[in-house]
Amino acid sequence: xxxxxxxxxxxxxxxxxxxxxxxxxxxxxxxxxxxxxxxxxxxxxxxxxxxxxxxxxxxxxxxxxxxxxxxxxxxxxxxxxxxxxxxxxxxxxxxxxxxxxxxxxxxxxxxxxxxxxxxxxxxxxxxxxxxxxxxxxxxx
Numbered sequence: 001x002x003x004x005x006x007x008x009x010x011x012x013x014x015x016x017x018x019x020x021x022x023x024x025x026x027x028x029x030x031x032x033x034x035x036x037x038x039x040x041x042x043x044x045x046x047x048x049x050x051x052x053x054x055x056x057x058x059x060x061x062x063x064x065x066x067x068x069x070x071x072x073x074x075x076x077x078x079x080x081x082x083x084x085x086x087x088x089x090x091x092x093x094x095x096x097x098x099x100x101x102x103x104x105x106x107x108x109x110x111x112x113x114x115x116x117x118x119x120x121x122x123x124x125x126x127x128x129x130x131x132x133x134x135x136x137x138x139x140x
Contacts, residue, residue, distance in 0.1 A: 005030055007133045011123040014087070016051075016061050020118040023135060027111060030137035034109025037139040041102040044132045047091035047124050049098030055118025068094050068124075091124035098122055106137065 005026045009019055027039050043050050054060035072093045074086050081089040102119070104111040113119065121131055 002136060002138060003030060005135045007135055009121050009131045009133060011048075011121070011125075011129045011131060013126055013128070014065070014091075014123055016053075016065055016120040016122050018055055018061075018118045019121050019133070020055065020113075023119050023133075024111070026135040027106065027137060028109070030135065031106065031109055031139075035106075035139050036108065037106045037137055039104040039106050039111055040136045040138065041104070041119070042134045043100050043121065044134065045129075046095055047088075048129070048131055049095045049100060049122040049124070050102050050133070051098055051120050051122055052102060052104075052113050052117050053120060054116055055120075056116040061120075068097070068122075071097065085126065087124065087126045094122070094124045 007019070007022050007026055009017060009022070011017055023041065031037065041050055053064060072090045074090050079089045081092070104113060121133065123129060123131070
């Protein structure tokens with residue numbers, strides 16, 4: 001049976017959190033022999049997501065965050081799901097636009113996501129959260 005690691009990411013409000021280093025560390029722990037395979041990531045929350053995108057220029061991260069706020073404003077007249085606050089329904093809408101899972105190719109023990117790319121946990125809630133990202137290496 002292949003082990004699964006749980007990477008805890010503490011967030012401090014809405015935004016994109018670069019978790020590339022943490023995921024790289026998990027990958028090395030799960031694949032110490034540096035074999036080829038696939039790394040699978042899955043976030044276990046409905047108000048957050050994962051993505052691979054530009055991580056070199058900080059303004060790109062800001063643009064991505066603002067893009068989602070533009071697509072899903074909080075003042076939509078049909079929002080009814082607000083049990084946990086005004087960010088409740090918009091956070092779920094943003095997560096359906098994004099991904100809850102990622103699959104990365106591993107070659108010689110390393111994932112190559114592109115020269116300027118990073119792995120982000122996309123937090124859509126206003127308040128601090130403890131997010132769990134499951135990480136599994138599949139040899140092959």
